[in-house]
Amino acid sequence: MTAMNSSERILDAGSAAADRLSSPDTWESGGRLWPSSERQALTCCRIVNETHDVKSFEFRTSDDLPVRFEPGQFMTVSANVQGQSIERCYTISSPPTRPYLLSITVKRVAGGIMSNWLHDNLTPGSQLKAYGPSGTFTPTVAPAPKSLYLSAGSGVTPLMSMTRASIDLGLDRDIAFVHSARTPADIVFREELQRLATLSPRLRLFFVCEEIGGEKNWAGATGRLSLELLSEWLPDYADREVFTCGPAGYMRAIRDLLREGGHDPARYHQESFDIPAGAAAVPAAAAAAAAAPTSTSKENEAAQDIFTVKLARSARAFTMSQSETVLAAAKKAGVAIASSCSQGMCGTCKTRVLEGTVDMHHNGGIRDRDVQKGFRLLCCSRPTSDLVLEL
Ligand SMILES: Cc1cc2nc3c(=O)[nH]c(=O)nc-3n(C[C@H](O)[C@H](O)[C@H](O)COP(=O)(O)OP(=O)(O)OC[C@H]3O[C@@H](n4cnc5c(N)ncnc54)[C@H](O)[C@@H]3O)c2cc1C
Ligand code: FES
Structure with a gap:
């Protein structure tokens, strides 16, 4: 990894803001940090309907302590559902630059236990236990001057945290954000992303929807992301550090597409939300x-x-x-x-x-x-x- 001076480190991830806020010189000496290595209570303080099947849940931590994390990391949330303790991972969709309010953004999964329970039961004031943050899907592991964020569906969440952090810090980073959704109505964070792009001219947004749904005047692309479309939008895609998150099939397609386009696989990073049952890595x-x-x-x-x-x-x-x-x-x-x-x-x-x-x-x-x-x-x-x- 290339050595960075302190301002480059901030520029790289946005997460450095959390480092700065929670460095031993600041919080750890005068205040306290959220004790991330133990299961702790989170109190829901706000719920935002993002789309018809996606909600964001915002939480305060126990004792209102700040949380130190990197953009792209996730929490493991546990809840008692029908007498059983259920645990699932959810990416922190809020940025580390707002360390007092943690949000997760959850898509309902047909027949899924936790996602439906959260949508149907969580109200402001409810408490959940959570453990974390965990994970290595974060730009701090791969500093680069130009990034390409590729997401589909709820896979937008880690990239949203990275983007929000960058904008909060006023960094005007060169980020190309390409998001795929089923229809325009399924684009999570659509309005916020568009607003952020007006604040930071070097954040460029591209949406591609499989169908236009009810939005007859849809101006974005339709179909699926192809190498032709990517090359047309971003002729320099091969120079960019790529961060991808979405369903397994989408990420396979993206990996193949980038390989075909000559993108260096060493500059490709992905997070998978799909967990095959009992699929522990086998040496x-x-x-x-x-x-x-x-x-x-x-x-x-x-x-x-x-x-x-x-x-x-x-x-x-x-x-x-x-x-x-x-x-x-x-x-x-x-x-x-x-x-x-x-x-x-x-x-x-x-x-x-x-x-x-x-x-x-x-x-x-x-x-x-x-x-x-x-x-x-x-x-x-x-x-x-x-x-x-x-x-
Ligand atoms: C690192 C990480 C980060 C993540 N971040 C996010 C995020 O930001 N947002 C988000 O929405 N999700 C995220 N996820 C996914 C999340 O953890 C859950 O997997 C998801 O919400 C589904 O959980 P669930 O309990 O609702 O579904 P589950 O109950 O686990 O069910 C999953 C699927 O299995 C099927 N199923 C369940 N039981 C059975 C059965 N007995 N027989 C057959 N099929 C069955 C269900 O119908 C469903 O299709 C993340 C996952 C990981 C690993
Ligand atoms: S690290 Fe997730 S169950 Fe072991």
Whole structure:
């Protein structure tokens, strides 16, 4: 990564504003920061209807403490839905330049538990528990003078936080924001984005809708984003650092399109909202072990180590093979451990390992300082010895 002076750092992400606001010289000495490594209460203070099926929920933190985060990061939100504790990740759509008011923007998912519960039950004054912020989908990891933000549907949320931060800081950054939606009425943050573009001439907006719906005088593009359209709008797209968020199919199409157009894949960053059930990242060795030809259980035991996992607080224990994640083995053994993404992203399953060692392959859901304190993410950790967990 290129070295940056302090003003470039602010220019790069906008998140540096939060760094500045919450640096040890300011908040941490005189005030306090929201304790992000524990589940904390958030109080809903405002609800905004963004489109017919998308709402933004704005929250104050417990004790009205400021939250330090990077634009593009997410929170893991938990709620009691029909007697069950449900956890899901939601990107913080507000910018880090407004550290006292955290917003998430949620699209209703047909048949989905949490999204519908939030839409139907949350009112100003309601409280939720949340953990975070987590995630590495943020421009601070890839400073660049020119950016291309590509989003579809609710994937607009992390890019909105990045854009709001940039505008709040008066940076006039070179951002090309291309958003795809089903119809013009489905464009989330449409009016705000248009207003922000008038404030910052180097923020350029492009909308592409599959259908025009009821908006007969739609002036944007129709159909799907193509390489031809992208080249026409942004002949310099190959020079831009790309940040993409949207449904899995959309991101696959975007990756193919950019590859075909000669964009350097090293300058491509994406966040996926889709979590295939139980899709924890499998390290190559474990995957190979799992895919090995069938053998008798005795041969299997000889080939794979079997470890004992003890739970210090509940005095329970179970055995597991090294090819499983600790979370998956615990679930099999009937031990309830809070989890959400199962991909090492959200941090929900973070647990302290009191004795023993694991092989952990996470996706940004845990900080180095927590690893140093002995915490691990159980959804992406496989044992390399017997374990004692602080559970
Ligand atoms: C890092 C990250 C950030 C995210 N940010 C956002 C954001 O900013 N905004 C946003 O709207 N979303 C975001 N999401 C997605 C969000 O976390 C949820 O996945 C989404 O809201 C759906 O959750 P749900 O509980 O409503 O749906 P779920 O109950 O999890 O259901 C998801 C789908 O599975 C189907 N389903 C559920 N149960 C069954 C069953 N038994 N059999 C068959 N099908 C079933 C449902 O019909 C639905 O189609 C993010 C996800 C991640 C990982
Ligand atoms: S469940 Fe998300 S990090 Fe483990």
